[in-house]
Amino acid sequence: MPEFITNPNLALLLFCAAFAAPLLTTVIGTWRPALTGIVAIVTTAACLAIVGISYVAELSSINVPWSETLGLRFHLELDGLAQMYALLATGIGLLVVIYASRYIPLHLEHHHRGLDEQPRFFGFLLLFMAAMVGLVMAGDAILQFVFWDLTAIASFYLIGFDRDREDSRTSALMALLVTGISAVLVLIGVLMLRSELGTYSIPEMITLESGGTNVGIALGLIGIGALAKSAQVPFHFWLPNAMTAPTPVSAYLHSAAMVAAGVFMIGRYYPMIASFDWLLDAMLVIGFLSIAVGGVISLTRDTLKQILAWSTISQYGYVVVMFGLGNEYGLTGATFYVLAHALVKSALFLTAGAVTEATGATEMSETGGLARRMPVLALGSGLAAAGLIALPLTIGFFKDELFFAAAWERGPAFGALAVLSAALTFAYVSRFWIGVFLGPVRIEPRSISWFLTGPVLVLGVSTVIFGLWTAPVIGIAESAATLPANGPAQIEIAYHLDARHENVMAIATWALGILLVVSERWWSPAARAVASLGDRVGPERLYNRTLKGLEYVSDWIHRVEVRDLRSRVATILAPAGILVGLAVIFTPNSDAFEIGNFDRGDLPVAMMLLVTALAAIAVSIPRDHLRIVITVSCVGFSLSVIYSLLGAPDVALVAVLVETMLGVFFICMLLLMPRSILRFETREPSERFGIRRDIVLAVITGATAFFVVWGVLSRPSPSTELIDRYEELTPLAHGRDVVTVILADFRGFDTMGEITVIALVMLGVMSLIRKGRLR
Amino acid sequence: MTLFISITIAVIFGSAAYLMLKRDLIRVITGMILLGNAANLFIMAAGLRRGRAPVVPSEFETSDSLVQAMTLTAIVISFGVATLVLSLVYRVYDAHHSVDLRRLGSVEAVQSGLDDQPTAHVIQAADDAQDARQDREIAARQGGRW
């Protein structure tokens, strides 16, 4: 058997499979819309299988040159970190795709849209998965950036999937602008790293000594991009708006995968980030801010998906805080947290979607008491919620344990903050679950497909399974955490029935959480006040203001341009004059200008020059168009006299002929237009400054021309080698008139061009005057 | 002499600029023709030496033949372009019944929705109607498209 079958390169295989998935789905889906869901499920499952196999196979990578000029490599590496995030992307992806295969047809039906839009949805969903898989495996920073932006593109189209709705379009644009523009900072950071460290390879960068300020700034820029993607304060506002996307998108991109990409990025660069304390401190601040803002606002929201979206902001705040704490618990905790959160949060999102499908309600106040009507869903999401609020026997318990341990190690104050944060989580999650499943039944639900409740149950049950049988999860998280830790990382978690800090903190959290839940009546006005303050002065407001402001400025400039500047030749003349003026000022120009010698033989030329100049000025005097034409011809004719005086009879002859011909044509044209119009137009408007301004500009232009011409002509001429050569060669070329021989032989190519221009002009004249008929 | 020629060229340039700033298209064209003339004179003036007509064999010093060839080419090209512009002005007149740049410009400002003069929409409507009419005319004249 060939080597690639016995020993397949899993990194490459996974990459190919992941990108084949959207392609196959779109193509087959367009051909047979009914097959879309199945193809999507199968291809995603295949990707998941490859990720699974990779855990038992040895680490694999591919590293080939991509662009030698820029030093880019196509480098994919399926290491522990990549494996974990790929597992998330494909595993949660599979469940979401299964869910979506039933949800999307319903969704389209509700919106009176055809099923032929299905492939577009799955195409982008799977494209996102592929981009995510590529992103986590990429070892080349630029390659990574390519996938990074690809996730933003996929997210843009998925959020805007309901493009007939104005809010979808606006939210999609907002998400794209926030994540796309902040992504450019990542690019700048990466390029700065390359400039400092000389490589685009992330593993190589990490091994290099890197303590420079520029490296820190670069990492800071990357961090900003990453935090924007993870919806951290102050870039968080795009995420709640992105909830206009269909539910599977929210469950997948905006809880498990795309927002996780941000913290993944931090994990990738963490060994470098760790040597800059100010970066870590900044992460702590942003993390706690996000926890607080997300948590408080989540408590005030009524729309199901909004509650979850704000809670996601808060949850990723935990991860950022743990990275910021930076101790061993923090690093392992951060990776573990992402894993646990992805499981439970996507379950909750899917729950929200299922509830909406069943009852048509999107607000929490419209639902209630569904536990009796939809027990399976209630159980699944209940387990997931239990995981999120870190009840024992769920995987979530350990995520909080690690969080508490990491915070406590930093100091009691951090411990207290951690408890408060966790209590917030407890409050909003409980509020969500209780609001939906307990209390009186407000809307009687329809029965819904197993495709919609099944994935929730699977996710919910698995939080408990992995809460009891922790070995696989720990294994995955440990192998993932080795990369940020840049060395072996160990996660020691177990249930201890003693009064250690973590347990005390956990109990305090629950107590505080329960207190928060029961005391909703007292704090909710305050929370609402905070939320509305956020609406009024928050970054979303800033975003909208900026866009509005830009439009205003844009309109204002445009108005000035169109009214006063466009179609004005002055806008070319004035800046050109200024540039030449600058050139004159900034160059040494003593002796650069000379008057030139003048002998008696030059007198006729000088007189004709005077005549020409006077005639040129005279052109602007007459009112009548016919006289203008005649005056212009005068300029031309006097020029031809000058040419002949300068020893250029050929030029003089042609100048006279051309001037005549042009005059004839000009007059013929004037005859075509009625005198009445011309006479009407010749009356100048009574502008107060118009003429004076024109004169000033004309003087500027004249002065510009004067300096250029004088400056150039003042230079003593170089050797006349070339023209001597022409005179020498002319007899050889069978001619006597050097000018004619130049035109037809030495530089015949110019003449070719010139007559081509003439032929072209004729075509143009014909088409303009005679509508293109040649005869 | 250098100074004289420079001054003359500068004057023609300035005069040309003055005309090109006018709103009357006929004057603008005249400015363009003058501009070409100024450039041609400059090319001639840029010659490396002066003398008799360069017809060989010649016992006198001859003038620079290359600048003459260049001037010839430039004259012809500027003649061609001037003819083209004249035809275009005629078309503009045909379409607008005006050769007044200001009028054309104001119509454009109106089209961008930026003019608040009360007559604005009238001009706009007239202009649109004319666009439409021209399209119809073109469509009607199947044989003689443009």
Next chain:
Amino acid sequence: MTIALPLAILWFGALFIALFDGTRKPVGYTAVGLLAAALAATVALGIDVHRHGPKEMGIAGWEAGVGIALRADMLGITFAVVSLVVLTTALWFEVSRDVKARIFPALVMFMGLGLTGLFFTGDAFNFYVFFEISMVAAYVLASYGESPRQLRAALIFIVVNLLGSVLFLVGIAAMYHNTGWLDMDRISVQTPMLEENPVILTATIIFVAFSIKLGLFPFHFWLPAVYTGTRPAVAAILSGALANIGSYGLLRFGADIFPRELREGAWVMLILGSISIVYGGVQAIARHSPNEVLAYSTIGQVGYILIALSIGGEAGYAAAILYAVINALNKTLLFLSASLRGWIAGAAFAVGAFSVAGVPPAGGFFGKMVIFQIGIDDGRPLIVALVFVGGALSFVYMFQLYRARFWINQEADEATTKGALALVVALALAIVLIGVFPEPLLSISREATSILPERAP
């Protein structure tokens, strides 16, 4: 492969096509075929040059300097290929819809001739002549369609560009007076030995002339008026092909003939480039018609080329070439696809929009990346910040336009023919391909700078 072949195809082809009624499909497609043939010949020439080095042909058998020399080097060939690609696509696009003027295909071919000629010529005055061929073709093209709006636009276009042409002509005459030669190689040998004053004056007016072609701030005022009024194919030709004259001219004359002056004037170019980026970007944001947004976007994009040039050096010039090439393709794609309807056109437009915003995997990413790279390697945080702001602005205007134009339920109209769609899709795929396999273009742009003598900044 001889240099003469692409020129011969275009020259005879243009003449031949001009004899027939271009509104008829067979004539139009013949013109497309001829342009494609010229393109193929140019590509073959490029491969030849890549393998065996630059080629030179003395017209009429005279030595270079006395006669005109045609030179095919990577710089010229790159621009020629891009321009011909744009012209072929635009013409094909227009033919597949409906050509409205008899002479349109011939004009496009003449334009191709002018461009190819000026990219290949090694003689300054000959450059001017070919430049005029393409300009005259552009003058007539700008009035194509003949609605009053287009005529007005064409008029503005001509008046302004004529000014530019005259300035350029004066610049060439001045160069001749300074050096006694018209051959560019000879001039570039001579200029460093000259005293500064006349040379810098010459360089300045040549810079102004090319800036007008490029539509660089503050010489841009003609550009939105023209692009807004004109048909998509013409806008694509003007921005994708004709504007190449500006970037090529700045490279050829700036980097090759006036390297010293380019260095001294770098700060001016930097300032103008920066203003262009911000001005174009801000103006584009609140515009409504696609052509107008794209026109202002063009002004902004030109700024990047200027910035790359002002940084200079091999990397800077290579970045300028790369950016110019990608920008030409982007603009063609955007102008063409914005005039179509339906989701396919929308997808093609989106590729262009992502490319302008510098988002991978569209080709524009590498254009932006190299600009960032030279800014960072050169230690200029202000440039980096500026390019970032420009990129952010382009994100905003491109996607606002995309949202307004394509994210609405729209019916296909009869102008959206299958052929037109296929073309924009092909162009979009090409741009994605550049983004996925950037190496060929990157190495070509690097190779193209090798003929520019002054490489150290």
Next chain:
Amino acid sequence: MTTEMTRTTCRILLLPILMISVGVLVKGYADIGDGFSAGVIASLGIILQGVAFGAEEFDRLPLVRYAPLATFAGLFLALAVAFLPVVSGDPIFLHHPVAGDSATHFGALEFITPVLFDIGVFLIVIGFCVGSIGAVARETVRRERDRGAQAETRRGSPGAPAERGDRR
């Protein structure tokens, strides 16, 4: 407008003008003048006929009608002279006989390819000048006819809107 006198004079003048132009053309290589000036001289002669006979008559002249084609013929000739050497592997524009070789003489005239090229230029220029003036003439005729027709309609039905002229 024009008298019989001017018409006859113009017609008589045409021949000498054309002869002068041919003279300028063939002597161009040896003396002042070339294909371009010859072309303009000839065109001016032809246009003179237009001045004498009026636009309508001028437009009917076969010389005027086929002038644009002359442009193409001229351009083709010039192109052929330029590009034929390429076929045999020589550079563009290599003239025959090549520099230094002796040429076939016909009296004082030399048979060299630049003359062919100049003839091409000559044709182009005639085509261009006569053609564009011819176009103007035709447009003049058309406008006059339009105006006449318009006046006719207006007389026929007083309420009919004028097609043009009301926006002046």
